[in-house]
Amino acid sequence: MRAALFPSVNELQVGEVADPAPKAGEVVVELKAAALNHRDLWIKLGKYAGLKWPIIPGSDGAGVVVSGGEEVGFRPGDEVILCPSLNWGDSPAAQAKSFEILGLPRDGTLAQQIAIPAAQLAAKPAHLSFEEAAALPLAGLTAYRALFSRAHLQAGERVLINGIGGGVALFALQFAVADGAEVWVTSSSNDKIAQAKALGAKGGFNYNDETWPKAAELEAGAFDVIVDSAGGAGFGNLVDAAAPGGRIVFFGATCGDPDTLPMRKVFWKQLSLLGTTMGSPDDWQAMLAFVTEHQIKPQVSATFPLGDAAAAFDLMEKGGQFGKIVVLP
Template sequence: MNAIIHSGHSDLEGLQYSTCTLPGAEQGHVVIELSAAGLNHRDLFIMSDRTPQDTPLIPGSDGAGIVVEVGEGVHHISAGDEVIIHPTLGWEHTADVPVVPGIVGGPSDGTLAQYIALPASNVLPKPTHLSWIEAGVLSLSALTAYRALFTRGGLRAGEHLLIPGIGGGVATYALLMAVAAGAKVTVTSRSEVKRAEALRLGAYQALDSHANWKSTMNSHEPIDIILDSIGQVMFPKYEEIIRPGGRIVMFGASSGDDLHLPIRSIFFPQISLTGTSMGSREEFVQMLEWVEKHQIHPVVDSIYSLRDTVQAFERMKNGEQFGNIAIQVK
C-alpha cells in the first residue's frame, strides 16, 4: 500500500511517500481502507522528537473509511461499514485517566496511508451528516476540544469563553462547540483574516493577539473560562481579564513548557488551573453524538493528496491554516 513514512531524519525532512506492507486483521482488530485523513500539530511534535535511529512510523491520528477485513472475535463491525477512527488507544472510561494517553500515529502506525489496522474498540460509525473529508479531520481535535470545554472546563450556556490563537483544529472546534452550547466566545489572533473568519463562525469578538485586551474588552463582561494552548507568554494577559473564580483549561504549551506566575494571583482570586489532553472512548462517543445533535461541520482549511502531505504539513508548520487540513487518501 502507499503511505507517508517518517524515517531517517527528524521534522519534515524525515517524511517520504513510499510503499509498505498491507496490514492484516489480528484477533479483535479490523482493517480499514481510508478515504480521508487529517493533520494535527501533534504530528509535528512527534516528528520533531524522533531521531534517525527510531523505527519507521506512519504518522496521522485522524481518519475515516470503510472496513475491509474483520478479525476473529469482532461481532459488532462488518466489512463494508463506514467508520470513523477513535484515536486514543486503551483509554475506555473517562475517569481512568492515563499518565500519557497512547495515540494512533505514535507510538502505533497512523492514518496517512491507504489502510490501517486497529482494535475494533477504536472504530465507530461515521456520522451520517459528514462528508468523507469532514469525517477524516474530525477525531483528535474535536475530541480534545470536547473534553477541554465540557468534561474539564464545565462550560455552560451564557458563560464567556476566551480562545487565544484561533485558527488551529482544536481552537476552531472549540469555537463551533461553544457557540452551539450557547456560550459567548472571544477569540484572538495576529491575523486579521483569521479574526474575520472567527466572527463569521459566530465569535462574539475577535481581538488582535498583541493588543491591550483589558482596554478593548467590556469591563462588565469578564472572562469565565480560558482555553489555553499557548502557556507562559499569555498568562499576564489572562490575569487582567479573567473574573474571580474563573477557570483556565490548558491543553498545549506552544510558548514553552515552563510556567512562572505569582501564586497569589491564583489563590486570592480563586482561579482554577486545569490540565487536559485528548479524551477517552466514552467522551469520543459523547462527542460524536453532540456533533450530530448540533449538526456541526468541521472547518476544512484545505485538501491535499496523500502524495502531497509534506506540503500540507508545511502549511500547518507556517501557521497558515484556519480549521483542519485534510488529506484525500482515496
C-alpha cells in the first residue's frame, strides 16, 4: 500500500510500504480520509516524546472495514471512524501509564489501510462525509473532554477560546455554541476572528494588542471558562480575564511554560486550573452522540491527496489553516 512515512527527523516520503498485518482482535480499515494534527508536525520536527523511525504519522481517520470486527458488530463494507485514544485505562479521571495516541508509537492513518483494535472503531456519523469524519477524532475528543468532562461547562456561561483557528479550538467553539454558551475568541488574525463570528462567536480580540484583556473586560466581561493551548507569557492575561470562580482548561503549551504563575490572583479569584488531554472511551462516545445530536460538521480548511502530504505539512507549519487539514489516501 501507499503511505506517508517519516524515515527520520524532518523527512517525509510517500511511497510503497507493507500492507498492515492485523493481530488478534484487530480490524483492517481502508482509509478514505485522514487528517493532520499539530502532534504530527511536532513528530516530524523531532520535538515529541517517544520518537521512533520510521513511522507512519496520523491520528485521525475514517474509512471502510476490510476485514475483522465481527466480534464488536462490524462487517466488511461498514463505514467507520477511528478513535485515536488507545489504552486509556479504567479511570475516567486520567489516562493510564499504558496510554498511547495513534500515530506514534503505533503506525497511523496517513496510509491507504490501517490495522487497529476493533474496540477503537465507531460507526461514522451519517451526516458527515469521510473528509469531515476524518477531521473529528483527536481534536473533537480533546475539545469535548476539555469543555464538559473537565470544565463542566453549563449553558449560558461565558467562554473564551484563546487562539482560534486550529482544530481543537474550533471544535470548542462549535461545541460551546451548540451547548448554549456565549463564546468569545482571541487570535493574531482579524480574519480568523471574523470567521469565528460566522460560526457563532459573539466577538473576538487580537492577542497581539497588549491591551486586549482590558478591551475584553469592557466589551464582554469576565469569562467563566477559558480554553487554552498556548501557555507561555500570555497565560497571565487569561488569569486576569477569568471571572471569580472561573475555570481555565488547557491541553497544550505551544508557547512553553508561563514565566510566572500569579498565584495570589488564582487563589483570591478562586480559579480552577484544569489540565486535560485527549479523552476516555466514555468521552469518545459522548462526543460522537453530541456531534450527531447537534449535527455539527467539522471545519475542513484544506484537502490534499496523499502524494502532496508535504504540502499539507507545510500549510500546518505556516499556521495558514482555519480548521482541519485533510489528506486523501
